Amino acid sequence: MRFPMRSLGIVLTSALALTACSNGGGDDDAASTAGAASCAPSSGPVTLNYTTWIPGIEKVVKVWNDANPNIQVKVQTGPNGNGGTYQNFFNQLKAGNAPDLGHIEYDALPSFRVQDGLENLAGCSEVTAAKDQFVDWTWGQVTFGEENSVYGVPQDAGPMALFYRKDLFEKNNIPVPTTWDEYAAAAEKVKSAGGYITNFSQSDINQFAGLSWQAGGRWFANDGAKWTVNFADENTTKVANYWQGLIDKKLVSAVPPWTTEWDNAYNTSKAWTWVSAVWGANSIMSGAPDTSGKWAVAPMPQWTAGGTVAGNWGGSATAVFKGSKHPYEAAKFALWLNTSEEALTMLNSEAQLYPATKAGASLPALKQGVEFYGGQPIYDVFAQASTQVAADFVWGPTMTSTYATASDGFKGAVSGSTTLPDALKKAQDATIQNLKSQSIPVAE
Amino acid sequence: MKLNRIAPMVIMGACTLYFLVPIWWLLVAASKSRSEFSSTDPLWFADFALMDNLRELFAYRDGVFLRWLGNSIVYTGGAALLGTVLAAMCGYALAKYRFPGREAIFNVVLSGVLVPATALALPLFLIFSQFNATNTFWSVFLPSLVNPFGVYLARIYASASVPDELLEAARLDGSGEVRTFFTVSSRLMFPALVTIFLFHFVAVWNNFLLPLIMLGNERLFPVTLGLYTWNTQVNQYPEVRMLVLTGALVSIVPLVIAFLLLQRFWRNGLGSGAIK
Incomplete structure (x- = not known):
């Protein structure tokens, strides 16, 4: 008697859910249009919803709202993308009430693209005209290298460089490495001086992606019909073998990143360098306050002597969601937010965002010497690095699960149960499986 | 020995x-x-430096943390209070009135105990979307009112602790059913109601997914979601770490108070249920 009743309850509940789903889907179909949006201005006053987790964004938006009484922007907020906001975006797209604008990191853009969640802004002449204002590779991140497509306005970038303890390198007569070979040689010397050259990030795969990006690894490709997944190409394998070598010789530490132990390793001079993105400057400053004045920044070590290639770690775009009734106004706001000097200055001072525009690199705040880094104008190094990032690196549509499998493997490599190249191979297989299970076409 | x-x-x-x-x-x-x-x-x-941390916490972003704490108390306290009354009335009716379909209703409610709150968050979001009611106070408050486990407890307790003869006597004295419930039966059920209230309070406080999915307006967040939001930003903005820690400490204070005030009744309720 009891059992069938229980099932009935469950059936009722799921029926309710299904009805809701199918209704939501209906709205979606009605709103979707083929190709680029027409991008015509709306008549009359417009209110836009904008979801982001940038701290202090309200102040920036207020400047816009005061100057544009007919295009008012309302800010919604939440946890960072992978912390729940991306999932919310997908739910809202399904329910037909997504915000007009959303903050999406570069590595998550393709997942929205394959779900047909983004408005193509290539129909907005203002947007396509702004192309030359942006650093080439950031534009590549929002167009996916396709013709006639712009799926967001680049907001910030994470060009990488080498943070190092200038005082310790000088004291121990270790030259600042300019190539990865020199970096490995320096690692031996640092070890004999009682430190580690750096900490290998075992659970944040983004850093490794940036290192592969620099070396010429290309993890994903999309020819318009099918995705190609390759975490085992020559260049990625080169990087993996290199770091596996450092791990095997115990030249790098492996505390979990973003923890207090990790901070402490830098604060107590146990770790001497960090190959990281521009926003890492702030991480070291707040994580290792006792080492103020002792750091400096140099360009990333190169694979070939005299080379000038940098990697990128992080960065995001402002995207317009499918179904927005005001794509023109939304695009206009996104352009102002990410190209105007007043907005970029505020985004930098409120949230340390490093602009994706060429002109943004010359903001007054990014030209000054930084006391923590011995007065060095460190952002000059990053400005140069930003121009040296290859433009053809494409992210896949399932990065969250790819990161998860890769990070499991990386932890295994650190503890000795597997190796980095094997972990990457495994992550590749899992990613292909995952794409197939979502009916995303994969070439093998 | x-x-x-x-x-x-x-x-x-x-x-x-x-x-x-x-x-x-x-x-x-x-x-x-x-x-x-x-x-x-x-x-x-x-x-x-606790005082400095507290001062910084309460000042950060125009004191949004205090607002979250207030929201949490309204969401959980309000929902637990109203939800307890609803559960008590429902359980009482199922225990004391005979009507066709009584067992069927009870079994459906019981089956609701088996459906985790997390599984319902997304369907609820889609339903509220139909009415353009997401991102409102009600989108979190209304779904938090129902508590099938409370109905179950109330029914068990009502049939054990409210004698039919007493209800008969009340009817003979001319008391209406509603009045009997509030003046006689609910008094007899009081220990059980405290238990239901506490269970409900904790369940709503811990139901993190519902506000996460429903809310985008920071001024409506409960404290759990707000702290989580900050915590996801710690990698990029390490300066919020101390705010998260201090906030977590402050946010357990209402729970501790609720338990200290009510544990006397709770022990009493569990114990007396055991004897009968």
């Missing part, structure tokens, strides 16, 4: 330690400045 007493004491001591150490850690961590947090012994105090 002695061993008989020592062994349980050791086990209970270990359990107490196990449960108290995280809270102790939190208290110690929240009392440190950011640089001392990563460089000093995690289980003992350094310079006492």
